[in-house]
Amino acid sequence: RSRAIAALTRIEASAATALLRRRVLEDADPTLRAQALNALAAIPDERSTTVLGRALRLDADLEVRLTALQALQRVGGDGARGHLERAAQDPGARISRAAEQALATWPKPSAEPARP
Numbered sequence: 001r002s003r004a005i006a007a008l009t010r011i012e013a014s015a016a017t018a019l020l021r022r023r024v025l026e027d028a029d030p031t032l033r034a035q036a037l038n039a040l041a042a043i044p045d046e047r048s049t050t051v052l053g054r055a056l057r058l059d060a061d062l063e064v065r066l067t068a069l070q071a072l073q074r075v076g077g078d079g080a081r082g083h084l085e086r087a088a089q090d091p092g093a094r095i096s097r098a099a100e101q102a103l104a105t106w107p108k109p110s111a112e113p114a115r116p
Contacts (some may be wrong), residue, residue, distance in 0.1 A: 001032055017043055021051045030061040037064070041071035049075055053083035056095075065095055073102050082105060 016039075023036040032108035037055055040048040049102060052075065055068035072080040084106070 001027075001029070002035060017045060017048050021048060024051050024055055030059075030064045033059065033061070033064050033089065034067040035069050037071045042076075044075040048078065049077070049079040049083070052080070053086075056083055056087050057090075062092070062094065065092075066098060069098050069102060076107070077086045 020036045020040050024033050024040065026037070027114050029031050033055070037052060042053060049072070052068050052072050056065055056072065059068065069084065072083050081103070084099045084102050087095055090096045090099065101107060
């Protein structure tokens with residue numbers, strides 16, 4: 001199963017992300033859920049960001065939740081930031097501290113418009 005998850009990153013993105021999202025939500029093995037989260041971060045889309053956020057909030061395994069947090073950092077964007085902001089309010093100290101640290105280093109929007 002671990003090799004299958006790695007192989008998914010090499011096939012068509014939409015098919016791979018659908019399978020990876022299902023693995024994150026349904027697999028009983030926390031190691032495989034974490035691998036799927038990392039793979040989703042490599043080929044992100046809006047639904048994947050939602051799944052990463054759900055894993056961050058609800059997974060029963062602390063290490064999987066921390067992996068989801070790190071994956072959201074790599075994905076970036078407003079959706080990921082929103083999940084990290086909610087995680088900063090998490091009652092678990094490790095999650096809330098990790099989220100606060102991630103937000104402290106989150107890229108700030110540029111004040112200057114991009115130059116052509």
